[in-house]
Amino acid sequence: MIYDVIIVGSGSVGAAAGCYATINNLNVLMIDAHHPPHHHGSHHGKTRLIRYAYAEGDQYLPLLQRSKVLWEALEKTTGTSLLTPCGVLSLAPVDSPLIPTLIECAKTWSVDVEPLSASEIMQRWATFVVPENYHGVLDKNAGYLYSEKAVEQWIRLAQEQGCAQLFNCSVNEISHYDDLYRVSTADGEYTARKIIVTAGSWVKKLHPNIPISPVRKVMTWFQSDGRFSQHANFPAFTAQLTDGSQYYGFPAEDDQLKVARHDGGQPLNDAAECLPFGQYPTDGSECFSFLKQFLPGQSACLYGLACSYDNSPDGHFIIDYLDNDKTGLIISGLSGHGFKCAPALGEIASQFALGNEVDTVIEPFRLKRFEKNC
Structure with missing residues (x-):
């Protein structure tokens, strides 16, 4: 055939x-x-973020807008809930170009966003601790997918x-x-x-x-509580720190808060090198410093998973x-x-x-x- x-x-x-x-x-x-x-x-790893104000470049916006239509169509065809629009809050230092770039993208592509100062973020979500030299933007219709x-x-x-x-x-x-x-x-x-x-x-x-340069990445779930859930209007989030590191996370489900670091990872030459979570000493603690600074109140690392990124240059x-x-x-x-x-x-x-x-x-x-x- x-x-x-x-x-x-x-x-x-x-x-x-x-x-x-x-x-x-x-x-x-x-x-x-x-x-x-x-x-x-x-x-x-159960979930992935979907954002519509995109700092990665205008070439992605037609893909994102078309994907939104197709995600909704897939939900309707299958009767399965796949897309949860909980909002995505992005945080970055005020001297970083990230937030202005997201806001400019939103203006160009008619994405509904809300710029927020550090104090405004903490007034809305008391669980966040945001340094005064940070600001953010809420991508209101963004959220997460059940991958x-x-x-x-x-x-x-x-x-x-x-x-x-x-x-x-x-x-x-x-x-x-x-x-x-x-x-x-x-x-x-x-x-x-x-x-x-x-x-x-x-x-x-x-x-x-x-x-491409494959790298091993980990996702980690932490013991949490109802304050960090979508029922409490807690958003998905991304954060760029002053040292350039990048983190992201999701509203807690079943009192489990999923958080991961986007940058870094261990280089891979073969699938066998993508070892299970826990095989590297840093796996469980990779997000500790971020959580301690921005989302205090999380306790034990419950479990994690390893995956791979196929990074282009x-x-x-x-x-x-x-x-x-x-x-x-x-x-x-x-x-x-x-x-x-x-x-x-x-x-x-x-x-x-x-x-x-x-x-x-x-x-x-x-x-x-x-x-x-x-």
Whole structure:
């Protein structure tokens, strides 16, 4: 059999791509080394933030706005609650460009935000302790997503529409000749007219020249109480500290406050190096200094999880063709902030598979931006 498209890697973006391509009547094969949703990539840990005022660049706003529509559509189609708009409060020192950049983005893209001083933040949320040399902005309609639930729904919908799914099966090699892609797996060889590679942190096993640097990251849950819950109107949050470190977190669920550090991490060369939470001495204490300063009142570290980021050299997504004929597409380098855009990225991939033009939307993310540094 010759498939219309094979998707290598069926985590967040791959799952969305497989779902949308199958719904559009393509003959699709999805492959993953594990059974998604799983704990071997970047989409686990229950929740991910979604923000609409975005300091990372204007190129993300069309993706974010389209993703919001697609997240809501996925909720409606599946009857599953996936998107929780609790608001996201971003904090930074007053001499940092972060908050002004977010406010300017909000003006340009009509995002509903509210600038707040340190004293105004503490008046609204007494649980926050904010130094007077900090300020913030509340992205009112932002919130968080249930990441593993979302992947599960895309996988289910694709299967119900007739998508072939080969899970718990690693890909050994991808080759391209005679206008076809051949994918060699532990289960045999499969052929398709087009290929989409969304293999996350381990993409260099298949495409060594893709410039990503995988790192191990941890997420930690702390014993909390009702003051930090969404029922008490506590928001999700991000914080940039004076030393440049970056933290983020979510309203407490079941008296458990999830917090993580966005920067840093341990470099990875192989999946086996992404050790479980607790295997590094700093895993449980990584967020202590942040919590002590900004959210005092948390107690014991309850548990944590390790995941991976596929960091690109500039922290921006990589979306590009794999061949001159534009029959292969790679989506990688999501750098720890890609999940919120997964529906839009999956839709782009499915449109590529359908033969529709995607050059315009992927232009800011193509690999040629790194050529001047080579």
